[in-house]
Amino acid sequence: MRVTRAQAAENHERIIAAAAQLFREKGFDAVGVDAIMDAVGLTHGGFYRHFRSKDELAAAAVARGLAVSAEKQASHESLADLAAAYLSPAHRDDPGAGCMIAALGCDIARRGPAVRRGLTDYVRRQVDRVAEWVGGSSPAVRREQALATLSTLVGAMVLARAVDDRALSDEILAAGRTAYS
Numbered sequence: 001m002r003v004t005r006a007q008a009a010e011n012h013e014r015i016i017a018a019a020a021q022l023f024r025e026k027g028f029d030a031v032g033v034d035a036i037m038d039a040v041g042l043t044h045g046g047f048y049r050h051f052r053s054k055d056e057l058a059a060a061a062v063a064r065g066l067a068v069s070a071e072k073q074a075s076h077e078s079l080a081d082l083a084a085a086y087l088s089p090a091h092r093d094d095p096g097a098g099c100m101i102a103a104l105g106c107d108i109a110r111r112g113p114a115v116r117r118g119l120t121d122y123v124r125r126q127v128d129r130v131a132e133w134v135g136g137s138s139p140a141v142r143r144e145q146a147l148a149t150l151s152t153l154v155g156a157m158v159l160a161r162a163v164d165d166r167a168l169s170d171e172i173l174a175a176g177r178t179a180y181s
Contacts, residue, residue: 008050015040015050019057019060019061020065021097022035022039023061023062023104023107025103028058028111033047058111058115059111059118079134087157126150131146149180152176157176159172
């Protein structure tokens with residue numbers, strides 16, 4: 001059965017969305033092309049009509065995840081609002097729909113230039129956004145504070161997800177939220 005261009009485009013987007021979710025949940029190396037294609041109800045062979053490689057898909061999936069994060073963050077009107085949403089138990093407990101950096105930061109550092117470039121561009125934009133909210137006597141001081149803030153938010157989420165003590169995890173999230181309230 002022949003697939004229309006519109007259906008092919010829809011399939012392409014579904015593959016990227018599924019990969020973004022699965023990569024955040026399990027990591028790049030734990031998810032194969034077969035699992036991604038199965039998640040969208042397509043065959044393994046069909047993958048290569050959409051992407052040259054898993055690395056090309058990884059770059060597209062990271063870009064998609066970061067774009068979704070940017071949309072979510074754009075809805076926040078203050079740093080306290082952002083911290084409350086980002087450092088929430090709901091975000092911690094749903095890595096497949098959450099922050100790409102908190103879920104895959106260390107893995108992204110080991111990927112190719114296309115994946116890393118997308119992350120770098122995203123971080124630069126977020127630093128600029130957060131710099132609008134933080135105090136400081138000069139643009140350089142605000143930038144430094146924004147870098148520290150982003151690092152703290154992502155680090156708190158990584159720690160909260162990594163520890164095996166739920167009470168400690170909750171405490172980490174609460175401490176992070178308090179720092180920005």
